[in-house]
Amino acid sequence: MTRRATVVALAAVLALAPHRTARASSCKGALDVILELAGDAVEAAGEVSSKGTPEEPCSETSDVHGHRRCTKFGSWGRPRGETPWFLEIGGAMRRFVSPLGERTGSLSHDGQQFSYRVVGPAARSRPVLSSVAVVEARGGVRLPYGLFVAGEGELGTLGDGSVSPEVVSSVGRAMPDVRNAGVTMISGLGIVGWRAQADNLSLGLEAAAGFRAVTYHFDSSLRSCDTTSSLTTFEPVVEGRARVAYRVAADIALGATAGRSALDDAWLAGLFVSLHDFE
Amino acid sequence: MVVRASLALVVVTACTYKPGSFRFADGHVAGQRVTVGCLDVSVARRPDLAGSAVLEYQFGNRCSRAALVDLATAKVVGRTARGQELRLAPYDPRGELTALQLGGRSDGSESLAYPASERLAQVCVDAASLAHAGEPRWLCFARLDNDGAPGATELEPDPAPAATAEVSL
Numbered sequence: 383m384t385r386r387a388t389v390v391a392l393a394a395v396l397a398l399a400p401h402r403t404a405r406a407s408s409c410k411g412a413l414d415v416i417l418e419l420a421g422d423a424v425e426a427a428g429e430v431s432s433k434g435t436p437e438e439p440c441s442e443t444s445d446v447h448g449h450r451r452c453t454k455f456g457s458w459g460r461p462r463g464e465t466p467w468f469l470e471i472g473g474a475m476r477r478f479v480s481p482l483g484e485r486t487g488s489l490s491h492d493g494q495q496f497s498y499r500v501v502g503p504a505a506r507s508r509p510v511l512s513s514v515a516v517v518e519a520r521g522g523v524r525l526p527y528g529l530f531v532a533g534e535g536e537l538g539t540l541g542d543g544s545v546s547p548e549v550v551s552s553v554g555r556a557m558p559d560v561r562n563a564g565v566t567m568i569s570g571l572g573i574v575g576w577r578a579q580a581d582n583l584s585l586g587l588e589a590a591a592g593f594r595a596v597t598y599h600f601d602s603s604l605r606s607c608d609t610t611s612s613l614t615t616f617e618p619v620v621e622g623r624a625r626v627a628y629r630v631a632a633d634i635a636l637g638a639t640a641g642r643s644a645l646d647d648a649w650l651a652g653l654f655v656s657l658h659d660f661e
Numbered sequence: 662m663v664v665r666a667s668l669a670l671v672v673v674t675a676c677t678y679k680p681g682s683f684r685f686a687d688g689h690v691a692g693q694r695v696t697v698g699c700l701d702v703s704v705a706r707r708p709d710l711a712g713s714a715v716l717e718y719q720f721g722n723r724c725s726r727a728a729l730v731d732l733a734t735a736k737v738v739g740r741t742a743r744g745q746e747l748r749l750a751p752y753d754p755r756g757e758l759t760a761l762q763l764g765g766r767s768d769g770s771e772s773l774a775y776p777a778s779e780r781l782a783q784v785c786v787d788a789a790s791l792a793h794a795g796e797p798r799w800l801c802f803a804r805l806d807n808d809g810a811p812g813a814t815e816l817e818p819d820p821a822p823a824a825t826a827e828v829s830l
Contacts, residue, residue: 446710446772448752455753458769459730459761581725582677582766631676632767661726661765 466524468532468659473517474652476538478643479503480512480565481596481615482545489611491558491604497551498560500598500613511647514538514567518652522573524661532573534590540565547600558604560611569594569619579660582629590641591620620644627659635659677766680723687719687770693802697794699728700763704786706802713752713774714739714784716802720791721768729793731760732771736790736797739781749775749784780804 440452447455482502489496503510515538522532547560575588597614621644627637637659640651678685683694683701692705700720707715716737722728737749751758752774763769775784785801 444710446715446752446774447758448754448774449710455757455771456759456761458767458771459763460727462729462760462762464762579725579765629677629766632678632764 466658466661468522468524468530468656470520470522470654470656470659471518472637472639472652472654473515474536474639474650476514476516476536476567476648476650477511478514478594478648479510479646480540480545481594481617482598482613485613485615486550487547487600487611487613489558489560489600489602489609491556491602491607491609494556495551496549496558496560496602496604498547498600498602498611499550500545500547502545502598512540512565514540516567516569516652518654520573528576528578530573530575530577530588532575534571534573534592536567536569536571538567540567540596545598556604558602560600560602563599563601563610565596565598567594567596571619575623575625577625582660584625584627584629584635584637584660586625586627588623588625589621590623591618593617594619618645621648621650623650627654627656629660633658633660678721678723678768680721680766683719683721685719685721685768685770692717692719693800695788695798695800696723697789697798698792699724699726700730700792700794702788702791704788704800704802706784706805707772708805709780710774712780713776714749714781714804715772715774716784716786717770717772718791719768719770720763722763722765725765727762727764729760730763730769731791731793732773733758733760734790736787737775738785739775739777740783740785741777741779742782747777747781749777749781752776 442450442452444450480503482500484499484501486497486499489498503512516536517538518534518536520532520534522530524530546562549557549560569592571590571592573588573590575586577584577586593616595614595616597612600611600613602609602611621641623639623641625637625639627635629635635656637654637656638652639654640649642649678701681696681701683703685703692703694701694703696702699722701723703719705717707717709715718732720730732751733753737751739747739749741747758773775781782804783801784804785799787797787799789796789798
């Protein structure tokens with residue numbers, strides 16, 4: 383499922399690249415095959431969903447501008463003054479201290495309220511770092527002098543950030559069985575950076591700041607009644623990153639990033655695919 | 662398995678324009694080549710279409726940053742068999758032509774028709790004007806017959822450039 387989602391996501395980004403129907407590629411490689419397949423799939427899905435049946439393909443009788451029907455002028459370029467935006471998706475591994483300290487939650491079974499207590503890693507005298515695999519997406523705008531601004535979102539699941547809940551209140555002898563049901567993370571970041579570009583290679587430095595929300599999910603069972611509960615923590619994120627990217631096609635680049643938190647020992651490392659990252 | 666192999670190929674393949682190669686996405690066209698600013702430009706004349714001279718432009722960006730390609734205002738001049746010189750404008754019925762930015766290490770191509778009141782024995786284009794570069798770089802082309810061969814030289818009184826040539830106007 384994860385592999386399929388990754389391939390679909392990659393295909394979606396590649397499909398966003400300008401569709402150059404007016405010409406064939408000079409290096410007919412795997413990238414073009416993926417582009418064509420992704421583009422065809424998106425077009426086919428759009429046609430089928432909007433009209434129920436696929437449209438007749440447009441056929442050209444001339445490739446001369448003004449005489450051709452299917453391709454508009456300038457599929458190879460972009461207008462002057464157009465905002466130089468870029469998009470990116472990727473995956474990363476983060477290591478940070480799971481922010482849950484000592485917290486108390488409540489849950490309900492058949493109208494009866496119960497309390498439970500958890501002691502997270504942050505409450506320990508020597509907190510350990512937890513790992514989280516995240517999927518990240520960002521969009522931004524290039525500015526003069528190599529500067530850029532971007533917004534980034536991340537979604538992930540902690541691999542080892544689980545905590546064990548303990549029920550602290552009961553009704554008579556009734557005592558629900560509360561279990562850890564996973565930890566999810568979502569974050570939103572604003573980014574300011576600078577990048578230098580030479581040929582097909584770019585190097586960049588950036589500062590990111592925002593928030594991270596980590597939600598700890600719990601399942602609870604009491605006799606035939608099952609319910610869920612969760613605790614969410616928020617914490618600020620401030621980190622510096624370095625990036626390197628290599629342009630593999632006119633509008634597509636592959637890259638890697640690594641960064642470290644300015645607030646604690648957290649760090650990240652990841653890979654990404656970008657669209658329009660280069661000028 | 663196929664997807665995995667394809668993704669692996671993506672990592673090692675860079676499908677960008679190589680400066681000076683004049684190898685464009687549309688494949689090779691036997692045009693005249695010239696470099697103006699960041700652009701490698703190849704221009705070829707094709708057989709006339711509906712009474713218009715047709716020029717096929719291919720261009721590659723040598724630079725890693727975007728470069729201007731202005732086909733809308735590029736200077737194109739035609740000469741009739743009688744030696745009359747005409748300033749030509751591209752056929753653009755929907756008003757789409759405009760200057761565009763060609764991405765770094767990208768390439769593109771366009772074929773434009775240039776209507777004229779009479780058949781043109783020779784068409785010349787200032788390739789430098791495509792890139793708004795300084796010194797004019799005139800490329801001239803004789804008329805082609807429908808089989809793609811150069812047409813009979815009909816220039817009067819100066820029939821010199823029967824074949825394609827770069828000249829100064």
